Amino acid sequence: MILALTIAILVTGSVYLIQQRGMVRIVFGMSLLGHAGNLTLLASGVGAWRGEPFPDRTPLDVAADPLPQAFVLTAIVIAMATTTILLTLAALGRDDDTDVPEPADDNIAADPVATLGRAAGNGGK
């Protein structure tokens, strides 16, 4: 029950934060969503079994299922990597505002002979 409530609070917070305009808040929101996902994974290893998953310390009928814990470990590593990328994207550019005027690609044709490929070399003009 506590696990379910925790997941619910995390998802609520993440939905609120993701709908904000600033990128950093969205990153925090995605982070919360990731944690909610991890707790869901933990809950999927049947909730009644919560003992340490070591056969020499815990009888097998109360030991936790180690596989969801391995899932969570993998997911945490991936979520950390993506959070790094998201924060990089927040730091790049003018500011962390995600509201972009349309059409977003109007500004690339300031110089009629500067092409996208060549712009890639000099850090983007």
Add this chain to the structure above:
Amino acid sequence: MDWTLPLFAAVPLFTAAIAVLLPWRWARDVLHIGIPVAGIAAGVWLFAHTAVNGPIAHNVGLYVGGVAIPFAADTFAAIMIITTMIVAATANWFATISGETVSRYYASLTLILITGVNGALLTADLFNFFVFIEVMLLPSYGLIAMSGTWARLAGGRAFVLVNLAASTLLLIGVGVLYGVTGSVNIAALQGVAAGNGPAVVAMGLVIIAVGAKAGVFPVHTWLPRTYPESSAAVMGLFSGLHTKVAVYMLYRIYVNIFDLEDRWNWLIIAIMVVSMLIGAFAGLAENSIRRVLGYQMINGMPFILVMLAFTSDDPQRALAAGLLYTLHHMITVGALILTSGAIEETYATGLLSKLSGLARRDPLVAALFAAGAFSIVGFPPFSGMWGKILLVFEIARAVDWWAWLVIAVIVIASIGALLSMLRVWREVFWGKPMQRYPKELRVSGRLIAPSAVLMVGSLAMFIFAGPLIDATLTATEGLLDVDGYAHAVLGEDPIGVPDMTDLQGGR
């Protein structure tokens, strides 16, 4: 020969590590074009091998079936590998020509992307599928934002957020599936979601997540807003790889885990019909060539997926029609995007309002674009015609009113696609000659070579339709051979195969 399967993921991964160390641009270019070309050859070998020997699988670490994390391949996976590698090779070739590879990390990022694609196409484990999807997406985040213009950065942010949210949902779905059944192995889960068990709910989460990645209504809106902001080479790469891996997985899941159950037919048809219409007509409101093409990608996806609702009569032929359309769509959209890229590289814009009169200025580019437009609408002599004809024939097997509804919508959606392409043609290729560019500026032949090769491929798919249709039939025969797949993956004496008879109320 099953030990070769991990190499499909391992070879590009190690090559990516080598590419990041190489100081010479030509050497990196050789690697990021050479590896997909080698992938085409390996895919052809895999197709020939699995066509003769049936599905093959390799348990990494040689663990017992059911516990191991297996790689598995059948003819369906092989034909997808061949086509994704063709698109990847031409998109990377275009990146080399257009100067994208000045950036030192381009080659490594695409090679890691290819690692993820091959892994996702060959894995027989849903959690491993999630991992390979992430392996695909992490370099994509880099590629889409790499050149760092403001528009690409904004597109990159949306791309990362949507894909991350979808991946988290996929992870939650896989977790719930494990909680319900005790397994995430596709072969062990055979037919688990057929019936009204809780597994359907868990698989529903997975399907929504994979559907978001495929760009299917109502979770499609991110795609035409993010793909066109990347460079043409990257968009070409993504169009052939990301969404089509999702389509592959939806086919695999629906055949293996849902057992082609017919109680969802109404839902598939309803969603796909709306998706077709949106994809066909929303492109009319877009302002650049590649944004229109982005909606053509949305338009193509439901043509493929609607076949899942028409499998009751002859699943092999119905899925083969969907597969043929997938192959056609990958090649044709790739060609159109790279043609648009050639225009953008030369004239520095893809905006419809700033381009005009290209038919006189660059007749060859105009011919290529017209060919691609013919193919995507479904006119001969290009692959799109057989793709759409086979779809309509297979749908018509179900003599019901909804079959006629779907056929009618396919025709209406094709007209919408025709209008979208006509609009691009009128704005970009007709009209007054442009004044603001130097008179002698032309799209160079080098830039259109990759898309020309893809269009020749589309033409070849029209002319050699007979052997191609045979190949797709072989592929879907492999896909439908779920027992052979399960036997290859699980071996003789598997452990941990879920017994669904007494699960929370059973079937």
